Amino acid sequence: MSLPNTQMQWLVQGTGRGFDGLVYQDAPVPKVGDTDVLVKLRGASLNYRDLLIPQGKYIFAHNLPVVPGSDGAGEIVAVGSKVTKWKPGDKVVTLFNQGHQEGPIDVAASKTGLGGCIDGTLRQYGVFNENGVVRMPSNLDFVEAATLTCAALTSWNALYGLKRLKKGETVLVQGTGGVSLFALQFAKAAGAAVIATTSSAEKAEILKRLGADHVINYREDPNWGETARKLTPNGEGVEHVIEVGGEGTMTQSLRAIKMEGVISMIGVLTGTNPKESTMEALAKVCTIRGVYVGPREQLEEMVAEMEKHDIHPVMDKAAFTLDSVREAYDYMWAQKHFGKIGIKIE
Template sequence: MSIPATQKQWITSSTEKDFDGLVYQTSAPVPKPSPSQVLVRIHGASLNYRDLVILRGSYPFPLDLPVVSLSDGAGEVVAVGSDVTKFKVGDKVLTLFNQGHQKQFVDVAASKTGLGGCIDGTLREYGAFDQTGVVKMPENLDYVEAASLVCAGLTSWNALFGLRPLEKGQWVLVQGTGGVSLFALQFAKAAGATVIATTSTKEKGEVLKKLGADHVINYAEDPNWGETARKLTPGGEGVEHIIEVGGAGTFTQSFNAIKMEGIISVIGFLGGAKPKDNILETLNKVCTVRGVYVGSYGQLQDMCKFVQEHNIHPVIDKQVFTLENAKEAFEYMWAKKHFGKVGIKI
């Protein structure tokens, strides 16, 4: 195919209050792949809460602005460098969040290779990535679905399988209906686990049940939902894995629900980031509290294989945006109008 010299893209130029730092460019240069890179025609992208807080100035990890926005992308390889052996023209691929995160555990150097943060991301028509920075898409997904796996999908995969892998028959608690929690629900059910999900509305609870949740607890009606979750488990011993997204607002309940030697995977802090005096509960409850920062190249490969084998389809919000109106996608997600991942067709 003919590759143009210029492209359309969105860059994060600065951090502002109302996404004013998000700038649309209509004649940016199309990158030329180095010997070890592939050039990808990007067809799908998706948003994460991380992308919103970068623009609003509260992202806790390294940034190097200006940078092409977003980490989540999927597309078709249209050119390959002379040293590329892993891919050929025509292969369908998705991106690795931290391009330098090749081994199981992340380190400082890898944390400075985040797409859309330190390295040009995916909210554009073409991107050049090292051959170790993309993996083949699951064949059962379209481009927008595949793109949604990059951050939220891989984070939940790492949480469930990265430290002490989830086993069939174990219990998992997922909080809310954000992207990571929904992926964790789908992955856990496919792996043979029993899943407890929390939400604040009856309507969302019904959707969670349709996705496979075995038990749904309305935390707006039950402030002691952690103890309620514990009582549901065999012998009242608690759950093996918790996907913790609330932060200070939910930690007490997570400790109430966790089983001895269980793992609380800390993904976010929607309920506040200020810590409370409960860190010693890790000893009292004999559990592991683990911060999760997406995942590695190998984990991305494993997750994609699992998604294809189990024919898992990500939950994509009904409103899918285009590249041209991508800024509306940011505003839509910030207003919490979405359910599932907010997708962008490019």
Template sequence: MSLPTTQKQWLISGTGKGFDSLLFQDAPVPKIGDNDVLVKLHGASLNYRDLLIPQGKYIFPLRLPIVAGSDGAGEIVAVGPSVTKWKAGDRVATLFNQGHQAGAIDVAASKTGLGGCIDGTLAQYGVFDQDGVVRMPANLGFVEAATLTCAALTSWNALYGLRRLRRGKTVLVQGTGGVSLFALQFAKAAGATVIATTSSAEKADVLKRLGADHVINYREDPNWGETARRLTPNGEGVEHVIEVGGEGTMTQSLHAIKMEGVISIIGLLSGANPKDNIMETLSRLCTIRGVYVGSREQMEEMVAAMEEHDIHPVVDDKVFTLEQAKEAYEYMWAQKHFGKVAIKIE
């Protein structure tokens, strides 16, 4: 198979101009090393983290300029001479932190994020170490599989990384962002009860269609944490909370959590104060845990579960082309989306 020598890609040139720091350019197709695979990317998706990087608001390591994006899926078109795990034609999705293979993340692995420290997925081709990609679920297409790298794996880690979710337990998911929607589906597949929060009747209907057992409108019920607690058996509280880091959400999460429950923090959406209610963890006897995506081992487990239960991501109706990626950033920043913002790559 003859491969092109040049490609289109989006480069983050710096952090001084916001989304104007995103440059659409021609570039060489990257060369593969001995242990690398070359992937023809067919899909990508955006995360809140992608919006923060060009604005200089991202808190994790960066090495700019860098090809943007962490989430991608495609077909392997070439392999290095030492590659043993893959062959041309294999369909794969990218691993977020390329160095996080199994177990707990360490400092070295935290510096291997795609689209931050290593060239990412907003391009026609990408080169990754053979351990930096995972077989994509057989029940998904490329655009769907391109949403798994960050949001899906983060939610899987939240539910299974510290204290594994078990059938009959209760999970509280906040809002309708990508991580929360994946967590809802993973929890239902595990036989858990799901309580979801949202801000509108329209979104509540979607959450119910995805399987939420209870939906609370947090605009109508400012004490939704106590309401969630009352919905659990004997009013003891929920075992897992997917905490999105919104204003005042931690207070409500602490009101909802069960003794010895786990609150997994997966983002900082609207200026949450990390000092709020820290001492309340003692009275609640709970664990508050920051989650930084997950490992290759966890992603492989997640893929198997998605196939077993035929789980599909929630993708926004508006799918962008690679040329329109900057518009996709602006669309997501304006909060016009529901579910994952996806990009189809030709």
């Protein structure tokens, strides 16, 4: 097929202007190197980090100007001369940290994040190393598949990256963000019990429909960590906590955790200075672990399980296209969404 010479893309020019620093522009279609693939992107998705980068609030490595977006799915339209694992027509999903192939992340790999250090997915065409994409799940469409890069893989790493989740264990998920909703679905597929926290009856019903065994309204029950503990076998506590709150939730997470359990630190929505955590972790004999997405080997494992159990992401009702990405940023910043925000790319 003949390829265009130019494309439309978004660019974060710099910080200081907030979302006004996002520019929609014409740009060349990138050239394919010997070990690269050229992907016609068909879907993308937003994450909270995408909102922080143009505001100068992102704490991890990034270089500006940069094409934003880590989450993408599309079809390979050209391959480099030395590429053997892919061919035109293959459907793929992007890997968040392009250099994180297997095992624990290191400093070098942490500086290869799409949409932060390397041009990302909010464009029509992207060039990636042949190891920077994985096979797209056959049960998902392009926009659904685009949500897997960051939130889904982070959840999978939390549940399987250090101490693998086992059937019959209990997972505590906080809130209804993308990571928590993926974790809920992965845990139920594994035969685990799920305790979820939320702030409204409406969201509680959605969590129950997704399979949550117990839902606790944290506004009505400020001691929800102890409540969660009492809901586990023999009141011993949960094996895994998906911790997205930070300062305002860590104390309760520590009250819920089982001895030798794992608290996966993923977000800091309520602050960045969790109190008591050091000594409480010792007292609870638990692990508090920071999670920074995950490697390619985990993404491939996760894709296979999503196909096996026909797991689909929870998508927000709003629909956006590439030319309306700025509106999607405003929509997410205003916290109008529930589930992942998808972007269709033509």
